[in-house]
Amino acid sequence: MDSNYKPYDHIASASRIKDYLTSAQNSYEEASALPNRDKLTFTNGFYANCSAIFVDIRSSSQLPGQYKRPRLARIYRAYLSELVAIFNDSPFTREINIAGDAAWAVVNTPSKPNIDAVFAMGYKANSMVKLMNHYMVKAGYGTPIKIGVGMSYGRALMVKAGYNGSGINDVVYMGDVVNEAAKLANYGGQPFIPPLVLSEDFHFNLNSDNQGFCQYDRNRECYTADVVDSAMEAWRQANCT
Secondary structure, three states: OOOOOOOOOHHHHHHHHHHHHOOOHHHEEEOOOOOOHHHOOOOOEEEEEEEEEEEEEOOHHHHHHHOOHHHHHHHHHHHHHHHHHHHOOOOOEEEEEEEOOEEEEEEEOOOHHHHHHHHHHHHHHHHHHHHHHHHHHHOOOOOOOOEEEEEEEEEEEEEEEEEOOOOEEEEEEEOHHHHHHHHHHHHOOOOOOOOEEEOHHHHHOOOHHHHOOOEEEOOOOEEEEOOOOHHHHHHHHHHOO
């Protein structure tokens, strides 16, 4: 959100706080899917089941010690550019966000095949990083990157938040679904842990073929997998030797 100067009025602030805290409960609607942003106001919200995918670089705090800033900027730009492209490939993707070296998306998944499509985003991200590491070696980058990919399914409340009347606002997704995906991503890609990590509910809704790629992790009560996109991997094998 870009800022735009406007003096703070504590009396108006008190009125806004009171209005927000006493708004009617029935302004939050049950929905079969998360709506478009233009359906949101500062007084309503929508409950719906959806999926979240969160991708994070492992040991990213060590990268500044490996690369100077211009090279580090190139790595982040390449990595984030292609994650956003993967997330944006689905018409069901409702929200895409970048937070530092992580990228995440909220996806409408009203039916089980939609959840399989989110799983495909995860393994395409895994394939993309393998391709990126190849080009990093070719360009003289000595340290490859590793990622963790978290995927979860659950209920979220979608609301518009910000400073009413200022033009500064954003959509906030409240509920465990995004936080759970972020926690799972932080687990993925650790030593001896595959990069893809799925919540139990997310795994339960996958088709049997995709479930077959996953292993249950009793320590974290989740599922893990190391899957790649077959077309991307075939292209990499043919062109990146």
